[in-house]
Amino acid sequence: MRNVFLFIRRYFNFLFFLVLQIVSLSFLFQYNKFHQAAFSNVAGEITGRFNEKYNGVEYYFRLKGTNDALVKENERLNQLLKENYEAPGQLNKLMTDTLMIDSLKKIQKYIYREAKVVGSSVSSQTNYLTIHRGSSQQIRPNMGVISPLGIVGTVVSTSPNFAVVMSMLHRQYTVVVKLKNGGERGKVEWDGTNPSFVTLKDIPKSAKMNKGDSIVTSETSSLFPPGILVGTVNEIVEDKSSNFYVVKLKTATNFFNVQYVYVIDNTQFDEQKRLEDSTRKKIQ
Template sequence: MRNIFVFIRRFFTFFLFLILLGISFAILVKYNQTYRAVFDNTAGELTGNFDKRYSDIEYYFHLTETNKALSDQNNHLLNLLGTSFDAPDSTKQYKIDSLSNDTLHKVRKYLYLPAKVVNNAVSNEFNYITIYRGARQGVKKDMAVVGPNGVVGKIILVNDNYSRAMSLLNGKSKVNALLKKGLVAGAVEWDGADPQYLVMRKVTRSATVQRGDSVITSNISGLSYPPGLLIGTVAQIKQESAGGSYVLKIKTATNFYTLQYVSLVENVLRNEQETLEDQTP
């Protein structure tokens, strides 16, 4: 027994080294599996606070681009308004009915919440975005993050006042996507090479693809992402060496360098779909 103590004391530094290394790896592994092990409120609020201050300053340098992106989006939405359209047929008459309920029984599925980006990275292998809006302001895990120009990522961690999103520029990110022309399915990932380009895999060779084709979110990804949102445009077409599928290089629609405001999208019917899918034997 005494020998054991002598042994431990003699190699105390080495054991301490192994223990600390073990803790690091435990944190790393656990964090990457569940995304919530270590990101507790204290650490999150502290770094969130610093990030907020930094972002307040940096924000001024991007005002021009931010304003332009927001006004473009406004313009796009104005074009979709009912008042922008005119009925070409004057023989038809429209009557306004006085029913207070929507008789078509339309149900809201996606709810948009605005939020400010306070920290954003593009240069790592695994990039994350910190957002100044948390559980108290209605953010939930797995909500989609959408910028003025297109998809940005997905919420993975929620804190009282801040939340953290996994950017599309992340080795672990995977989004089900469609080519808008022909509605061909594929999966959009990031290879870590260039923050302006994503990679779309598993596109069947029977598809006709051209440079400049739009890539949108598919209805399969609808649990988080509303279908039909722009992810990017095809920049390069390659054939996979072994399999019979295309590998497409996608230019991102979102400019990740100058991200300032995003919308968080909540799928209100998410629970219903999930419980139903879980019940499937």
């Protein structure tokens, strides 16, 4: 027993070093799996405050880009207004529904909530954004996040007033997408090299694709409503060995200056997830 104590005293520094290494590595691998680390709630609140202070300055320099993005979004939404469309024949008349039930409220599946981006990074391999809206303002993990121009990422953790969003520019991020023209489904990932481009995979070669085609979110992605722009085709890489395209996409969102985002709350997400999980359990 005495020798054990002597050993510990002799190599105390080395053992202490090993303990700290194990603690930090367990933090790292646990976070990579579940996106929950020790004290991340408190730490998120504190780093969020600092990020907010910095963003107060940075925001002025990005005003022009932010304004352009918002104007573009308004233009797109104006195009969708009912008044812009005219029925081709005399027979089709617009009529007001006389039913007295407000059916619109009940079936709204996606709820949008605006949030200010207070911290973001593009330079690392694992990029995150911090937004100024948290669990006290109805933000939960697993909510989709979009910018005025296209999709941004997914909420991974929240504190009372801030939330951390895993950006599309993260090595572990994937999103299910489809071609706007043909409807073939594939998935989008990031290879970690250039923050302006992401990689589209799993599109069969039978699909017709041209440079400049839009890639939008698919119906099967439960986080985003269908039809939200992800990116445009920039380069189609020839791969003779497989039956699938590998495509380089230009991201719709400019991750360098994104300032405002919308967090999308899918009100039926939990129900869908529960059903899918229970089915998976039954099969196994």
